[in-house]
Amino acid sequence: MTKIKNMEEFAALSGISRPTVSKYFHDPDSVRATTRARIEEALEKFDYRPNIFAINQNRKLTKNVGIVVPYLADPFFAEIARYLEQGCIAAGFRPTLFSSYGEPRLENEILDGLRSLKPAGVLLAPLGRASDKAYIERFCRDVPTVLFDSNLDGIGAAFVGSDNFSFVSQTVEYLTRTGEAPAFFEMRTPANPNANKRRTAYLHMMGRLGFEPQVIKVEGEGWAFEEIGRAGAVKMLERNELRTDAVLCSNDRLAIGLLSACYELGVRVGRNKDCALRVASNDNHPFSRFTCPALTTAAHDYDNVAGRSVETLVHLIESGGKFGHRTETLFPARLILRESA
Amino acid sequence: MTKIKNMEEFAALSGISRPTVSKYFHDPDSVRATTRARIEEALEKFDYRPNIFAINQNRKLTKNVGIVVPYLADPFFAEIARYLEQGCIAAGFRPTLFSSYGEPRLENEILDGLRSLKPAGVLLAPLGRASDKAYIERFCRDVPTVLFDSNLDGIGAAFVGSDNFSFVSQTVEYLTRTGEAPAFFEMRTPANPNANKRRTAYLHMMGRLGFEPQVIKVEGEGWAFEEIGRAGAVKMLERNELRTDAVLCSNDRLAIGLLSACYELGVRVGRNKDCALRVASNDNHPFSRFTCPALTTAAHDYDNVAGRSVETLVHLIESGGKFGHRTETLFPARLILRESA
DNA sequence: GCAAAAACTTATCGCGCGTAAAGTTTTTGT
DNA sequence: ACAAAAACTTTACGCGCGATAAGTTTTTGC
Numbered sequence: 001m002t003k004i005k006n007m008e009e010f011a012a013l014s015g016i017s018r019p020t021v022s023k024y025f026h027d028p029d030s031v032r033a034t035t036r037a038r039i040e041e042a043l044e045k046f047d048y049r050p051n052i053f054a055i056n057q058n059r060k061l062t063k064n065v066g067i068v069v070p071y072l073a074d075p076f077f078a079e080i081a082r083y084l085e086q087g088c089i090a091a092g093f094r095p096t097l098f099s100s101y102g103e104p105r106l107e108n109e110i111l112d113g114l115r116s117l118k119p120a121g122v123l124l125a126p127l128g129r130a131s132d133k134a135y136i137e138r139f140c141r142d143v144p145t146v147l148f149d150s151n152l153d154g155i156g157a158a159f160v161g162s163d164n165f166s167f168v169s170q171t172v173e174y175l176t177r178t179g180e181a182p183a184f185f186e187m188r189t190p191a192n193p194n195a196n197k198r199r200t201a202y203l204h205m206m207g208r209l210g211f212e213p214q215v216i217k218v219e220g221e222g223w224a225f226e227e228i229g230r231a232g233a234v235k236m237l238e239r240n241e242l243r244t245d246a247v248l249c250s251n252d253r254l255a256i257g258l259l260s261a262c263y264e265l266g267v268r269v270g271r272n273k274d275c276a277l278r279v280a281s282n283d284n285h286p287f288s289r290f291t292c293p294a295l296t297t298a299a300h301d302y303d304n305v306a307g308r309s310v311e312t313l314v315h316l317i318e319s320g321g322k323f324g325h326r327t328e329t330l331f332p333a334r335l336i337l338r339e340s341a
Numbered sequence: 342m343t344k345i346k347n348m349e350e351f352a353a354l355s356g357i358s359r360p361t362v363s364k365y366f367h368d369p370d371s372v373r374a375t376t377r378a379r380i381e382e383a384l385e386k387f388d389y390r391p392n393i394f395a396i397n398q399n400r401k402l403t404k405n406v407g408i409v410v411p412y413l414a415d416p417f418f419a420e421i422a423r424y425l426e427q428g429c430i431a432a433g434f435r436p437t438l439f440s441s442y443g444e445p446r447l448e449n450e451i452l453d454g455l456r457s458l459k460p461a462g463v464l465l466a467p468l469g470r471a472s473d474k475a476y477i478e479r480f481c482r483d484v485p486t487v488l489f490d491s492n493l494d495g496i497g498a499a500f501v502g503s504d505n506f507s508f509v510s511q512t513v514e515y516l517t518r519t520g521e522a523p524a525f526f527e528m529r530t531p532a533n534p535n536a537n538k539r540r541t542a543y544l545h546m547m548g549r550l551g552f553e554p555q556v557i558k559v560e561g562e563g564w565a566f567e568e569i570g571r572a573g574a575v576k577m578l579e580r581n582e583l584r585t586d587a588v589l590c591s592n593d594r595l596a597i598g599l600l601s602a603c604y605e606l607g608v609r610v611g612r613n614k615d616c617a618l619r620v621a622s623n624d625n626h627p628f629s630r631f632t633c634p635a636l637t638t639a640a641h642d643y644d645n646v647a648g649r650s651v652e653t654l655v656h657l658i659e660s661g662g663k664f665g666h667r668t669e670t671l672f673p674a675r676l677i678l679r680e681s682a
Numbered sequence: 683g684c685a686a687a688a689a690c691t692t693a694t695c696g697c698g699c700g701t702a703a704a705g706t707t708t709t710t711g712t
Numbered sequence: 713a714c715a716a717a718a719a720c721t722t723t724a725c726g727c728g729c730g731a732t733a734a735g736t737t738t739t740t741g742c
Contacts, residue, residue: 005728006727006728006729007728007729008728008729016690016691017690017691017692018691018692018729019690019691019692019730019731019732020689020690020691022729022730022731023689026730031689031690032688032689032690032738032739035689035690049453049456049457050728050729051398051457051727051728051729052457052458053394053395053397053398053459053727053728053729054394054398054697054727054728054729054730055728055729055730056394056729057392057394057395057398057697057698057699057728057729057730058696058697058728058729058730058731059729059730059731060730072413072419072422072423072438073416073419073420073423073627074416074419075414075415075416075419078413078414078415078416078419079414081413082413082414082440082442085440094454096437097413097438097439097440098438099423099426099438101423112390113435115390116390116392116393117393118394226628226630226631227630227631230631256628256631257631259631259633260630260631260632260633260635263633263634264634264635264680286414287567287597287628289567289568289601290567290568290571290597290598290600290601291601291633292600292601292604292632292633293604293605294601294605339605346698347697347698347699348698348699349698349699357720357721358720358721358722359699359721360700360701360702360720360721360722361719361720361721363699363700363701366699367700372719372720373708373709373718373719373720376719376720391698391699392697392698392699394697394698394699395697395698395699395700395727396698396699396700397699398698398699398700398727398728398729399698399699399700399701399726399727399728400699400700400701401700683742684741684742685740685741685742686739686740686741687738687739687740687741688737688738688739688740689736689737689738689739690735690736690737690738691734691735691736691737692733692734692735692736693732693733693734693735694731694732694733695730695731695732695733696729696730696731696732697727697728697729697730697731698727699726699727700725700726700727701724701725701726701727702723702724702725702726703722703723703724703725704721704722704723705720705721705722705723706719706720706721706722707718707719707720707721708717708718708719708720709716709717709718709719710715710716710717710718711714711715711716711717712713712714712715
C-alpha cells in the first residue's frame with residue numbers, strides 16, 4: 001500500500017494511461033468495460049482520489065452545487081436541505097450547504113463565495129423581502145440558479161415551490177365547513193413572499209365563500225417567529241380582538257407561538273365542545289405533530305419540491321445553464337387534520 | 342472595469358509585483374502599509390478575487406474548516422453550527438457545514454470528502470454510539486480535529502462540551518428541593534454518550550440525596566426523539582409506571598414528546614397544585630420555551646461551547662496540528678425555570 | 683475477414699497560484 | 713547620514729489535473 005501522489009502515479013500502477021484514467025474519473029461509463037475493471041481493481045488496492053482542487057481549477061464545469069437557505073436553524077429549511085443534499089449526491093454532484101441566517105449581507109457574501117466555487121448550479125431559497133434583489137439577479141445571470149420555496153419575480157432560471165393558494169384554500173374550506181370562518185394570523189411585515197400569497201389567498205377564499213375576513217397582524221422583526229407569534233397572540237387574546245373562534249396562521253412557527261400563548265392564558269384549543277379556539281396553519285413543520293394540541297396544518301410536499309428542484313437544476317445544467325423561458329412549478333398542499341382544528 | 346483574469350493581471354494593474362500581492366492575500370498585515378493601501382485601492386476599482394482552487398492546491402495549509410454535526414434538522418445542532426460558523430469566519434477561516442443525518446456510513450463519507458478538502462482543521466460532533474470509532478480515530482490522526490458536544494474517549498486532539506453532571510445535578514437538586522424526587526426518562530439505547538453520563542449523574546445524585554432512583558427506558562431507534570418520547574410516555578402513563586410525580590428527561594426533544602403525550606392523555610403538567618406531573622429536562626432546545634407548559638431545562642452554554650471549540654481549533658492549527666496532551670473542556674449548565682416544573 | 687469506428691497511448695500545453703532564490707529598493711535605528 | 717534590516721522585484725519552477733492533437737491498438741458491424 002504505497003502512498004500515491006497523483007494521477008500519473010496511479011495511472012502507471014494501474015497500467016492505464018493518465019488521460020484515460022482522467023476520463024474514467026470524469027465518467028466511469030466513458031471507458032471500456034475492461035479498462036474500467038482494471039482501474040477499479042487498482043483503485044481498491046491503492047486507494048487513490050484525484051485532487052479536488054486541481055480538478056475544479058481546470059474543468060470549466062465543476063460538479064459543485066450550492067444550496068442556500070435563509071435560516072438553517074428553522075427545521076423546515078433543515079429538512080428540505082436534507083432532501084436537496086441527498087438529491088444532489090444521487091445526481092452525481094457535490095452539494096455545499098449555506099445559510100444566510102436572516103441577514104441580507106450574509107446572503108450576498110454567500111453568493112460571492114459561491115461564485116469563486118465555480119458551481120455547476122445553485123439551489124437558492126432567498127431571504128425574500130430583505131434580499132438584495134438586484135444582487136441576486138446579477139448572480140443568477142452568471143450562475144445557473146433554480147430558486148425554491150421563495151419566489152422572486154423573474155429571477156433565476158426557474159422556480160419550484162408550493163402552491164400557497166392550495167394551502168390556504170384547503171384550510172379555509174375545512175375550517176368554514178366544520179365551524180366558523182377563520183381569522184388570518186400573520187406578521188405585519190413578513191420576511192417571506194409566501195406570506196403575502198397566503199394572505200391574498202385567504203382574502204380571496206373568504207370573499208368567495210361570503211365571509212367577512214379578519215387579518216390579525218402582529219408586530220416583530222426577524223426570524224424568531226415563535227416568540228413573535230406568542231407575544232402577538234397574548235396581545236390579541238387579552239384585547240379580545242378575534243371576531244371568530246377559528247384562527248388560520250400564516251405558518252406553523254407562528255402557530256407554535258400562538259398555541260403557547262393560548263396555553264399560558266388558559267384558552268383551550270381544539271375542535272371539542274369545551275374548546276374556545278380552533279387553530280390551523282401551514283407548512284407541516286417537523287414539530288407541528290408535537291404541539292399541544294397537535295397542529296392541523298397544510299403540508300408541503302417536501303419530497304416533490306426538493307426532488308423537482310434538483311431535477312430542474314440538473315436539467316438546467318445539462319441545457320448549458322440557460323432555459324428558453326422561466327418555469328414556475330408549484331406543488332399542492334396536503335391537509336393534515338390533527339387536534340387543534 | 343476590465344475583467345481581470347488572474348493575479349498577474351491584477352498585480353500589473355495595481356503596480357505591485359505578483360509575489361507581494363500573493364503575500365497580501367495570505368495575510369494583509371504582512372505587507373507594508375503603503376503597498377497594502379495601493380493593493381486595496383486597486384481592489385476597489387477592479388474587484389478581483391484569487392482563484393480559490395489554485396490557492397488551495399498550492400498551499401500546504403488551507404483556510405478550510407469542516408464542521409460536522411450528527412443531525413442538522415435538530416435545531417440544537419443547527420443553532421450550535423450557527424455559532425461555530427460565525428466563529429470560524431471571524432477567525433479568518435472558511436467553514437463548510439456537513440450533517441451525517443444519523444448515518445454512520447454518511448459520517449465516514451463526509452470525513453473522506455473532508456480529507457480531500459485538505460482542511461486546516463475540523464470541528465466534529467460525532468454520531469456517538471453508532472460512529473465508526475476506528476475510522477474517526479484514523480481521520481483524527483491525519484487531520485487536526487476538535488470534538489465537540491459528544492466525546493469519544495481519546496479521539497481527537499481535544500474535546501469541548503457541556504458538563505452533564507452540572508446539568509443533571511442542578512435539575513435533580515431543584516426538583517427534590519421543591520417536591521418529589523424525579524424519575525429519569527430516556528431512550529433504551531441512546532445515540533449519544535451524553536445520555537449515559539446524564540443517567541449516571543442522575544443515579545449518583547439520587548444516591549447522594551438518599552432517594553430511590555427510577556429509570557424509565559423507552560423503546561425506539563434513530564433521531565426522531567420527539568416521537569420516541571411521545572410513544573414511550575403514552576405507554577408509561579397508561580401503565581402507571583411512575584412512582585413519583587416528577588420526571589427528568591434526558592433531553593428536551595424527548596421532553597417535547599412527553600409533554601405532547603401528557604396533553605393528549607389529559608395529564609396536567611406544571612408546579613401548580615392542580616398538576617399531576619412536573620417535567621424538567623436538559624439542553625434548552627430552541628423550542629423548549631414554547632412547549633405547553635414551557636419547559637424547565639438546564640441550558641447549554643452555546644456561546645462558550647462554540648466559542649471555545651473554535652478557539653481550541655485555532656490554537657491547535659497554530660500549534661501545527663498536534664497538542665501535547667488531549668484536553669477536555671466542560672461548561673456548566675444554567676438552570677432555566679419555566680412552568681413545567 | 684475486413685474496413686471503419688471506437689478506444690486507447692504518448693506527448694505536450696495550460697490553468698492560477700504558492701514558493702523560493704537572488705538582486706534591488708526602501709525603511710529603520712542610532 | 714550610514715549600515716543593517718525589512719520589504720520589495722524579477723525570475724523561475726512546481727502543483728495536479730484538464731484538454732487537445734497525432735498516432736496506435738482494439739472493437740464493431742457486416
